[in-house]
Amino acid sequence: MNPVAAPPQRRAPAGPKAEQRVRDILRVGREVFAERGYERATTTEVAQRLGVSEATVFTYFRSKRELCMRVIQDWYDEIITAIEAGLPREKPVREQLEFVVLTHLRLFLIQGTGLCALVLSEGRTKGQDLGEGFVELQRRYTAPLMDLLARGQASGEVRRDIPLRLLRSLVFGPMEHMLWEVVITGRQLDVETSARDLVALLWPALQAPGDELLRLRRLRARLQDVLASD
Amino acid sequence: MNPVAAPPQRRAPAGPKAEQRVRDILRVGREVFAERGYERATTTEVAQRLGVSEATVFTYFRSKRELCMRVIQDWYDEIITAIEAGLPREKPVREQLEFVVLTHLRLFLIQGTGLCALVLSEGRTKGQDLGEGFVELQRRYTAPLMDLLARGQASGEVRRDIPLRLLRSLVFGPMEHMLWEVVITGRQLDVETSARDLVALLWPALQAPGDELLRLRRLRARLQDVLASD
Amino acid sequence: MNPVAAPPQRRAPAGPKAEQRVRDILRVGREVFAERGYERATTTEVAQRLGVSEATVFTYFRSKRELCMRVIQDWYDEIITAIEAGLPREKPVREQLEFVVLTHLRLFLIQGTGLCALVLSEGRTKGQDLGEGFVELQRRYTAPLMDLLARGQASGEVRRDIPLRLLRSLVFGPMEHMLWEVVITGRQLDVETSARDLVALLWPALQAPGDELLRLRRLRARLQDVLASD
Amino acid sequence: MNPVAAPPQRRAPAGPKAEQRVRDILRVGREVFAERGYERATTTEVAQRLGVSEATVFTYFRSKRELCMRVIQDWYDEIITAIEAGLPREKPVREQLEFVVLTHLRLFLIQGTGLCALVLSEGRTKGQDLGEGFVELQRRYTAPLMDLLARGQASGEVRRDIPLRLLRSLVFGPMEHMLWEVVITGRQLDVETSARDLVALLWPALQAPGDELLRLRRLRARLQDVLASD
DNA sequence: CATGAATGAGACTTCATTCAT
DNA sequence: AATGAATGAAGTCTCATTCAT
Numbered sequence: 031m032n033p034v035a036a037p038p039q040r041r042a043p044a045g046p047k048a049e050q051r052v053r054d055i056l057r058v059g060r061e062v063f064a065e066r067g068y069e070r071a072t073t074t075e076v077a078q079r080l081g082v083s084e085a086t087v088f089t090y091f092r093s094k095r096e097l098c099m100r101v102i103q104d105w106y107d108e109i110i111t112a113i114e115a116g117l118p119r120e121k122p123v124r125e126q127l128e129f130v131v132l133t134h135l136r137l138f139l140i141q142g143t144g145l146c147a148l149v150l151s152e153g154r155t156k157g158q159d160l161g162e163g164f165v166e167l168q169r170r171y172t173a174p175l176m177d178l179l180a181r182g183q184a185s186g187e188v189r190r191d192i193p194l195r196l197l198r199s200l201v202f203g204p205m206e207h208m209l210w211e212v213v214i215t216g217r218q219l220d221v222e223t224s225a226r227d228l229v230a231l232l233w234p235a236l237q238a239p240g241d242e243l244l245r246l247r248r249l250r251a252r253l254q255d256v257l258a259s260d
Numbered sequence: 261m262n263p264v265a266a267p268p269q270r271r272a273p274a275g276p277k278a279e280q281r282v283r284d285i286l287r288v289g290r291e292v293f294a295e296r297g298y299e300r301a302t303t304t305e306v307a308q309r310l311g312v313s314e315a316t317v318f319t320y321f322r323s324k325r326e327l328c329m330r331v332i333q334d335w336y337d338e339i340i341t342a343i344e345a346g347l348p349r350e351k352p353v354r355e356q357l358e359f360v361v362l363t364h365l366r367l368f369l370i371q372g373t374g375l376c377a378l379v380l381s382e383g384r385t386k387g388q389d390l391g392e393g394f395v396e397l398q399r400r401y402t403a404p405l406m407d408l409l410a411r412g413q414a415s416g417e418v419r420r421d422i423p424l425r426l427l428r429s430l431v432f433g434p435m436e437h438m439l440w441e442v443v444i445t446g447r448q449l450d451v452e453t454s455a456r457d458l459v460a461l462l463w464p465a466l467q468a469p470g471d472e473l474l475r476l477r478r479l480r481a482r483l484q485d486v487l488a489s490d
Numbered sequence: 491m492n493p494v495a496a497p498p499q500r501r502a503p504a505g506p507k508a509e510q511r512v513r514d515i516l517r518v519g520r521e522v523f524a525e526r527g528y529e530r531a532t533t534t535e536v537a538q539r540l541g542v543s544e545a546t547v548f549t550y551f552r553s554k555r556e557l558c559m560r561v562i563q564d565w566y567d568e569i570i571t572a573i574e575a576g577l578p579r580e581k582p583v584r585e586q587l588e589f590v591v592l593t594h595l596r597l598f599l600i601q602g603t604g605l606c607a608l609v610l611s612e613g614r615t616k617g618q619d620l621g622e623g624f625v626e627l628q629r630r631y632t633a634p635l636m637d638l639l640a641r642g643q644a645s646g647e648v649r650r651d652i653p654l655r656l657l658r659s660l661v662f663g664p665m666e667h668m669l670w671e672v673v674i675t676g677r678q679l680d681v682e683t684s685a686r687d688l689v690a691l692l693w694p695a696l697q698a699p700g701d702e703l704l705r706l707r708r709l710r711a712r713l714q715d716v717l718a719s720d
Numbered sequence: 721m722n723p724v725a726a727p728p729q730r731r732a733p734a735g736p737k738a739e740q741r742v743r744d745i746l747r748v749g750r751e752v753f754a755e756r757g758y759e760r761a762t763t764t765e766v767a768q769r770l771g772v773s774e775a776t777v778f779t780y781f782r783s784k785r786e787l788c789m790r791v792i793q794d795w796y797d798e799i800i801t802a803i804e805a806g807l808p809r810e811k812p813v814r815e816q817l818e819f820v821v822l823t824h825l826r827l828f829l830i831q832g833t834g835l836c837a838l839v840l841s842e843g844r845t846k847g848q849d850l851g852e853g854f855v856e857l858q859r860r861y862t863a864p865l866m867d868l869l870a871r872g873q874a875s876g877e878v879r880r881d882i883p884l885r886l887l888r889s890l891v892f893g894p895m896e897h898m899l900w901e902v903v904i905t906g907r908q909l910d911v912e913t914s915a916r917d918l919v920a921l922l923w924p925a926l927q928a929p930g931d932e933l934l935r936l937r938r939l940r941a942r943l944q945d946v947l948a949s950d
Numbered sequence: 951c952a953t954g955a956a957t958g959a960g961a962c963t964t965c966a967t968t969c970a971t
Numbered sequence: 972a973a974t975g976a977a978t979g980a981a982g983t984c985t986c987a988t989t990c991a992t
Contacts, residue, residue, distance in 0.1 A: 656894075663897030664893030687882075687886065691925050692890075694925050695923075706937070706940060709936075
């Protein structure tokens with residue numbers, strides 16, 4: 031009888047200037063969340079860095095939580111876009127893998143380590159403050175690599191006797207671990223070299239076991255055949 | 261020069277009863293920090309679970325921050341102790357590695373995913389709230405593995421052409437990544453199987469490339485040189 | 491003496507189009523204030539339901555307070571008009587009373603319970619936000635009934651030995667109490683039946699006691715005096 | 721799997737001093753809510769009038785809402801207690817009714833008009849902020865009168881042809897209306913006189929119709945018989 | 951005239967921490 | 972040694988209102 035319609039949310043402004051504001055807030059919000067993590071980040075700081083009032087922030091984002099979610103989504107989108115756009119699909123899987131790792135490292139290190147931390151550490155508060163749509167984000171985020179590994183298995187470049195999930199951990203794990211190190215120790219990192227090294231290190235584990243050995247043996251046998259037939 | 265006495269720091273009580281109190285608070289503190297993370301954990305909750313007043317907690321720990329640091333230290337100590345005590349040093353490196361991975365996974369999963377998250381996510385707030393002594397803790401924490409890998413290199417069971425640091429990331433990285441997956445998705449994990457699978461996967465990458473393989477590689481390289489110089 | 495011009499009050503626009511705007515805002519404002527009460531009503535909601543910007547509302551009304559006052563005034567005017575227009579002055583006072591009660595109940599229940607609540611609950615904040623002109627509004631609002639009762643007294647249909655004010659409370663009081671019940675419990679109410687029942691119930695109390703009754707009462711009073719003086 | 725136990729509420733202190741505090745806060749809270757209504761009342765003001773910090777208020781009451789509920793409950797309890805304790809059950813129903821009306825008027829006017837307003841105006845926000853247990857409170861509040869009227873009907877002192885609910889409105893309605901008048905106009909009121917007048921006015925309406933007339937006729941007949949038989 | 955955009959002021963609430971008893 | 976009690980500081984969020992365009 032008295033459904034007592036929910037009171038209306040003030041709609042965020044829409045328009046070219048508004049879009050710029052949204053972008054600004056997201057940019058600064060990303061910084062702040064990355065630096066401080068969800069709990070220690072304050073809307074006050076976001077507003078101050080932008081030189082606007084706190085109310086302005088809440089004009090464009092309904093809550094701190096929503097702002098954070100958008101920050102994370104945007105960042106995921108950037109990574110996904112960067113990888114999907116630049117992936118050299120015609121090249122061998124190994125080179126594609128190098129590209130994936132390099133792109134991740136690069137994007138993370140430009141500004142993303144804090145965000146990485148944010149996602150990882152806030153992701154676990156499932157059902158609390160953030161984390162409702164996290165599983166899905168996580169899925170999209172790892173999708174390009176999963177796809178790449180699957181194609182590798184199909185083409186025979188990647189071993190088939192290990193679940194994809196585990197292979198994924200094998201790639202992302204060390205990568206993220208290296209990033210943590212950077213974050214914690216503050217040591218610099220040469221992304222290009224690190225990416226190449228890491229893939230070089232991983233590759234034998236991803237390949238069919240003894241594959242290289244088998245190929246080299248075949249190569250030697252054929253060379254011997256050639257020399258003998260001369 | 262500075263005759264003004266230092267402000268009287270209230271000292272924590274001493275004695276056997278006091279030590280028990282400290283242990284109790286640390287035990288419960290570990291639970292609470294693990295479940296909620298640093299920010300969302302409250303001293304209130306620690307006190308309530310223990311059935312004491314909040315003030316009591318502050319009688320034994322100067323601050324929430326200090327309590328958290330001690331919780332983390334204790335937990336590190338447990339892992340280090342468990343590994344050092346059980347490590348089968350006489351067995352091949354590969355088996356020792358399996359032990360290390362298994363022990364980590366087990367300790368993390370028994371009660372530690374939250375602590376893992378705690379360490380990882382609070383570790384990054386370098387110079388803020390926690391994190392002063394983190395680099396040192398991190399060092400001690402990874403020491404057993406570093407040591408193991410070094411011995412492996414010395415004995416020729418582990419390749420020498422890759423920096424230890426990278427090898428360490430190769431082991432810890434996927435391990436932690438698997439743990440995050442468990443935390444985020446809530447999926448169960450068979451630690452024994454997972455540990456064995458993971459090491460099996462990593463082993464080819466850690467091993468010194470076999471002798472035959474090395475010789476074959478050298479052969480191929482020389483042949484390529486000859487053909488190129490033609 | 492005071493050559494400083496008064497601060498430029500922005501004047502509300504004038505013209506036929508402007509009048510329509512004012513009417514629209516008042517209509518929607520009435521809805522919103524009725525549904526939510528003064529404090530919980532927001533200018534945002536008024537604007538949104540009307541499809542205009544918030545600023546527009548403030549173009550036509552200086553403040554939320556002023557809008558609310560106008561809403562209440564308009565509503566009073568409607569009731570007063572409805573009653574004055576429809577009152578069957580030639581009929582007996584009792585029937586006129588039934589008309590007054592019925593009209594009140596009907597207008598309140600159509601859309602007015604919220605407004606009734608608004609008036610009653612905001613009326614008390616005398617000298618605060620609303621309530622400056624409330625006494626006057628209240629007077630105009632009860633004027634038709636007061637007039638009716640006065641005419642009843644003049645014609646002998648209504649007792650003269652009770653102050654008008656009290657008689658008014660006797661009519662409005664139960665009526666409003668019934669309305670509150672509807673508002674609070676959400677129960678339905680048949681206005682026609684309720685109006686008739688209520689007047690039937692009140693009528694004996696409003697009527698001049700019949701001649702015989704009066705004489706008998708006087709008789710009893712004198713007997714009691716005689717007995718008491720004995 | 722991760723029920724994520726709800727974080728614990730800090731328990732309100734218990735003890736003799738604490739009880740005094742609770743009483744103080746309730747006393748001042750009653751004042752503030754009565755003066756301002758729910759929305760306009762602020763926890764800040766409650767704290768300031770008490771000369772304590774705002775946090776102290778929240779140490780004893782979890783929220784503004786809870787404080788307000790307790791204020792209202794206490795006030796209901798006072799009225800109910802006062803009436804149940806003083807009701808002269810052996811006297812005629814009419815005198816009991818006078819007592820009920822008088823007690824209500826008195827309690828309301830001492831400090832309760834604001835609270836009356838509070839209950840009435842906030843009661844309607846059912847399912848919003850307050851108002852969960854309101855129907856029940858309302859029931860307890862009117863119970864003494866309902867009971868009295870029911871006993872009156874049983875003994876034949878009150879007419880039986882009208883639903884109790886309507887009779888209740890007939891008593892409470894004018895009473896509250898008079899109170900509103902006092903609140904709005906600020907006029908003084910002699911409670912004793914007003915109570916007697918009001919009941920005198922209502923009584924004919926509550927009695928069986930023509931009842932008084934019939935009784936007086938019987939009285940006269942018997943008196944005549946007595947005189948004649950002398 | 952209408953409005954997009956911004957904001958000052960203030961509300962409720964939480965929590966680590968202190969201190970007299 | 973333990974704690975009951977209090978609180979300062981800070982945080983998120985809401986909303987009426989203004990003003991340049």
